[in-house]
Amino acid sequence: MGEQGSSSSSCFAGFVVVLSLVLNASVLCNGGKTSNFVRKVEKTIDMPLDSDVFRVPPGYNAPQQVHITQGDRVGKGVIVSWVTQDEAGSNTVIYWSENTKQKKQAEGKVYTYKFYNYTSGYIHHCTIRNLEFNTKYYYVVGIGHTERTFWFTTPPEVGPDVPYTFGLIGDLGQSFDSNSTLTHYEMNPRKGQTLLFVGDLSYADNYPNHDNVRWDTWGRFVERSVAYQPWIWTVGNHEIDFAPEIGETKPFKPYTQRYHVPYRASESTAPFWYSIKRASAYIIVLSSYSAYGKYTPQYEWLKEEFPKVNRSETPWLIVLMHSPWYNSYNYHYMEGETMRVMYEPWFVKYKVDVVFAGHVHAYERSERVSNIAYNVINGLCSPVKDQSAPVYITIGDGGNLEGLATNMTEPQPPYSAYREASFGHAIFDIKNRTHAYYSWHRNQDGYAVDADSMWFFNRYWHPMDDSTTADA
Numbered sequence: 226m227g228e229q230g231s232s233s234s235s236c237f238a239g240f241v242v243v244l245s246l247v248l249n250a251s252v253l254c255n256g257g258k259t260s261n262f263v264r265k266v267e268k269t270i271d272m273p274l275d276s277d278v279f280r281v282p283p284g285y286n287a288p289q290q291v292h293i294t295q296g297d298r299v300g301k302g303v304i305v306s307w308v309t310q311d312e313a314g315s316n317t318v319i320y321w322s323e324n325t326k327q328k329k330q331a332e333g334k335v336y337t338y339k340f341y342n343y344t345s346g347y348i349h350h351c352t353i354r355n356l357e358f359n360t361k362y363y364y365v366v367g368i369g370h371t372e373r374t375f376w377f378t379t380p381p382e383v384g385p386d387v388p389y390t391f392g393l394i395g396d397l398g399q400s401f402d403s404n405s406t407l408t409h410y411e412m413n414p415r416k417g418q419t420l421l422f423v424g425d426l427s428y429a430d431n432y433p434n435h436d437n438v439r440w441d442t443w444g445r446f447v448e449r450s451v452a453y454q455p456w457i458w459t460v461g462n463h464e465i466d467f468a469p470e471i472g473e474t475k476p477f478k479p480y481t482q483r484y485h486v487p488y489r490a491s492e493s494t495a496p497f498w499y500s501i502k503r504a505s506a507y508i509i510v511l512s513s514y515s516a517y518g519k520y521t522p523q524y525e526w527l528k529e530e531f532p533k534v535n536r537s538e539t540p541w542l543i544v545l546m547h548s549p550w551y552n553s554y555n556y557h558y559m560e561g562e563t564m565r566v567m568y569e570p571w572f573v574k575y576k577v578d579v580v581f582a583g584h585v586h587a588y589e590r591s592e593r594v595s596n597i598a599y600n601v602i603n604g605l606c607s608p609v610k611d612q613s614a615p616v617y618i619t620i621g622d623g624g625n626l627e628g629l630a631t632n633m634t635e636p637q638p639p640y641s642a643y644r645e646a647s648f649g650h651a652i653f654d655i656k657n658r659t660h661a662y663y664s665w666h667r668n669q670d671g672y673a674v675d676a677d678s679m680w681f682f683n684r685y686w687h688p689m690d691d692s693t694t695a696d697a
């Protein structure tokens with residue numbers, strides 16, 4: 226749980242940060258950087274129900290909470306989802322490409338669910354398939370009642386030198402800060418083409434009885450982005466919605482009803498872990514909250530998954546999960562540790578380029594390190610620099626109502642390259658098979674400002690040291 230920001234605790238945190246910088250500089254020469262950025266007191270409360278961003282679109286049975294995600298293995302499919310409130314209405318999506326203007330249609334399905342005393346609207350999911358690559362499409366939902374038109378652009382065909390730009394947001398929620406994060410993402414001149422979302426969407430579970438009305442408001446809030454570009458979903462702890470005290474014992478119920486993902490296309494047996502190819506990236510999504518021990522479905526799937534990655538086809542290997550493995554904040558400390566012990570040897574063996582996680586409401590970027598030598602008796606249990614290892618990035622700073630994680634472990638561990646407790650988002654901008662430019666953007670800055678950045682060198686095609694700290 227985060228703490229609510231208050232002026233006294235922020236000042237104190239700022240003092241600790243400055244002090245640690247001095248310590249780092251004078252005592253420890255090999256640590257990374259703890260930012261001394263001084264922020265204003267954050268307004269970490271949820272936007273009220275009558276906020277502009279939650280407005281229901283006008284018209285009888287108008288589709289709301291429209292969102293899209295990749296709908297197949299390679300990006301020629303799109304899952305279109307929306308909610309109608311008055312009646313089920315049509316499950317049809319009408320779509321056409323900017324080039325041909327020839328109208329086609331696809332049929333979806335409609336779902337409803339109950340959660341305690343909440344009954345959902347009519348949740349529609351419709352997969353459009355066999356689209357052309359690299360093409361702008363328009364689509365219409367709400368056929369027969371109130372029609373609404375949106376558009377998206379399909380990715381280029383999967384291939385090794387296809388430039389592509391991914392945005393990164395985690396732990397977004399629906400506070401005033403969440404709105405600022407989303408605005409900064411939309412206004413960033415680097416223009417993310419697809420968003421990788423690392424879990425914790427609505428934070429509805431922070432309300433009495435997990436008031437699922439806050440799932441609906443969140444859906445309306447983010448529509449302005451996710452109706453026009455795919456968001457790739459990862460589950461976080463706030464998607465579990467396990468509440469036996471009110472008779473809700475099926476984990477992930479609201480999330481799985483509302484957010485569909487193309488897990489079957491990657492031979493996964495559950496929507497919580499899956500993979501996609503998109504442009505020059507292979508993206509593996511893992512679940513920190515599903516069993517991952519040996520012999521479990523997720524373990525068996527991941528074991529088969531890594532050998533399938535062909536770096537001549539998709540040079541960039543990206544993993545998304547919610548709970549970070551390398552985290553030097555005093556929040557959720559070591560929660561990712563058991564999964565790290567299970568899977569880290571594979572991440573090193575298969576040379577994952579970067580791992581994005583959320584959960585901790587702050588920002589942190591690691592060095593390339595691994596910690597896989599320990600065998601219970603040899604005592605080799607410290608992270609070591611490892612050029613085959615991924616960079617670990619915590620981007621749980623979307624700005625939800627729980628506030629910032631400001632309390633850091635001191636001194637900053639050597640594996641931590643940069644850390645700062647500010648809200649923001651990041652962009653992973655793939656240039657070609659060897660280079661990607663990564664930048665983190667804090668909400669207090671202008672839209673074009675990089676608060677932290679790094680040139681990634683691909684681990685397969687250009688495995689040179691890309692560390693940013695002086696002694697590396």
Ligand SMILES: *[C@@H]1O[C@H](CO)[C@@H](O)[C@H](O)[C@H]1NC(C)=O
Pocket residue numbers: 342343434
């Ligand atoms: C659900 O129950 C809570 C109290 O238990 C009440 O405040 C709320 O109005 C109810 N909501 C609906 C939709 O009935």
Ligand SMILES: *[C@@H]1O[C@H](CO)[C@@H](O)[C@H](O)[C@H]1NC(C)=O
Pocket residue numbers: 272276277278401404405408
């Ligand atoms: C959210 O941000 C948008 C875009 O900046 C703005 O138009 C809107 O008024 C904001 N809403 C709230 C409740 O802050």
Ligand SMILES: *[C@@H]1O[C@H](CO)[C@@H](O)[C@H](O)[C@H]1NC(C)=O
Pocket residue numbers: 535536537538
């Ligand atoms: C890997 O991808 C390349 C480029 O698409 C292709 O030529 C090669 O046959 C693939 N290798 C395997 C083992 O599938």
Ligand SMILES: *[C@@H]1O[C@H](CO)[C@@H](O)[C@H](O)[C@H]1NC(C)=O
Pocket residue numbers: 555632633
């Ligand atoms: C920071 O976290 C540590 C470890 O949990 C705790 O002992 C300490 O009191 C915390 N400091 C502040 C300022 O909250």
Ligand SMILES: *[C@@H]1O[C@H](CO)[C@@H](O)[C@H](O)[C@H]1NC(C)=O
Pocket residue numbers: 656657658659660
């Ligand atoms: C790949 O992109 C980087 C950065 O833009 C550039 O310096 C490099 O020359 C490119 N490589 C090729 C083969 O084009």
Ligand SMILES: [Fe+2]
Pocket residue numbers: 396425461462463547583584585
């Ligand atoms: Fe979380």
